[in-house]
Amino acid sequence: DTGVSQDPRHKITKRGQNVTFRCDPISEHNRLYWYRQTLGQGPEFLTYFQNEAQLEKSRLLSDRFSAERPKGSFSTLEIQRTEQGDSAMYLCASSQDPVGEAFFGQGTRLTVV
Amino acid sequence: AQKVTQAQTEISVVEKEDVTLDCVYETRDTTYYLFWYKQPPSGELVFLIRRNSFDEQNEISGRYSWNFQKSTSSFNFTITASQVVDSAVYFCALKTSGSRLTFGEGTQLTVNP
Numbered sequence: 001d002t003g004v005s006q007d008p009r010h011k012i013t014k015r016g017q018n019v020t021f022r023c024d025p026i027s028e029h030n031r032l033y034w035y036r037q038t039l040g041q042g043p044e045f046l047t048y049f050q051n052e053a054q055l056e057k058s059r060l061l062s063d064r065f066s067a068e069r070p071k072g073s074f075s076t077l078e079i080q081r082t083e084q085g086d087s088a089m090y091l092c093a094s095s096q097d098p099v100g101e102a103f104f105g106q107g108t109r110l111t112v113v
Numbered sequence: 114a115q116k117v118t119q120a121q122t123e124i125s126v127v128e129k130e131d132v133t134l135d136c137v138y139e140t141r142d143t144t145y146y147l148f149w150y151k152q153p154p155s156g157e158l159v160f161l162i163r164r165n166s167f168d169e170q171n172e173i174s175g176r177y178s179w180n181f182q183k184s185t186s187s188f189n190f191t192i193t194a195s196q197v198v199d200s201a202v203y204f205c206a207l208k209t210s211g212s213r214l215t216f217g218e219g220t221q222l223t224v225n226p
Contacts, residue, residue, distance in 0.1 A: 031212070042117075042204050042216030043158070056212055089156065098212060099146050099165075104158035 004105035006092050012111045013082055020078045021108045025094030032075050033102060034067055035091040036060065043091055049075060082112045115140045117207050119217035126195055127225050134190045134220045136205030142166075147181065147188045148206040148214065158204070164188065195224045 005024040013019050025032050030051050035043035046065070048056040051072035061067075064082075069075040079086055089109050093102040116139040126132045138147065149161040162172065164181050172179045176193045192199055202221050206214040 033212070033214075035214075040218070042206075042218050043214070045213035045215070048212045050212075058213070091158065093158075099208060101148065101160045101163050102214060103160060104150075106155065106157040109156075 004092055004094055004103055006090075006105035006108050008108055009106060010109045010111075012113060015084060015112055016081055018078065018080045019082060019110065020076055021090055021092075021110075023075045023077070023092030023105060025074070025092070026096075026103055027073075029094035029096050029103075030072065031095045031098065031102075032069055033093040033095075034075070034077050035093065037089040037091055037107070038087075046077075046090075079110075082110075084112045086110060087112045115142075115207050115209055115215040117205050117215055117217035119203075119205055119220050121220045122218070123221045123223070125223045125225065128197060129194050130224075131191060131193050132195050132222065132224075134192075134203050134205075134222065136188045136190065136217060138186050138188065138205070138207045140207060140209055142209040144210070146208045148208070149179065149188075149190050150204045150206060150216075152202040152204060152219070154201070161190075192222075195222075197224050197226055200224045 007022045032049045034046040037043040045058050047067050049069040064080045067077045089107040091107045093104045095102040118137045145166045147164045150158045178191045180189045202219045204216050204219045206216045
């Protein structure tokens with residue numbers, strides 16, 4: 001396994017469009033996380049899955065955002081009716097235990113024009 | 114609430130100089146975990162180290178060393194004999210009872226030849 005994989009790496013979309021990102025975690029990791037990072041800032045937590053269950057969601061995750069992990073493997077993050085403020089890097093991470101290190105993917109950079 | 118402060122926004126050094134990146138954290142939990150990550154220009158966060166709150170031993174790994182002091186709530190990171198390849202943004206992060214990592218705002222380190 002080569003690590004956490006995210007697709008696409010870059011996405012440019014028009015305001016109001018819907019976008020979906022995919023994350024494939026390290027195969028033996030049952031914990032998966034989504035973070036958002038804007039320019040010059042540290043990553044901010046969005047949501048967390050243990051297997052297929054979404055156990056925690058940040059207040060940053062407005063009702064336009066939805067995340068799924070249907071079979072406890074890959075995950076998708078969808079943003080509906082995108083706004084310019086959604087422009088950011090969306091990072092996915094996975095880990096094997098709740099207090100161990102999380103391994104991050106290379107991220108999906110979203111630009112809303 | 115948890116908070117991580119990295120007061121140094123940017124540091125610039127000349128190759129072979131030693132450099133220390135500061136990290137101060139706030140938490141009311143007695144059990145917590147501290148992390149350092151490196152983010153090179155490619156964007157992927159690379160795990161460097163994890164420490165738990167009960168282990169105040171300092172750690173050295175090659176040119177990297179970490180100084181954990183609970184009395185001052187600090188977890189500083191020193192690079193000895195810096196190299197150009199060390200240029201990156203470095204993030205300190207905190208995890209407590211929940212699943213999320215709380216990141217600082219990062220320190221941009223530039224090592225000039």
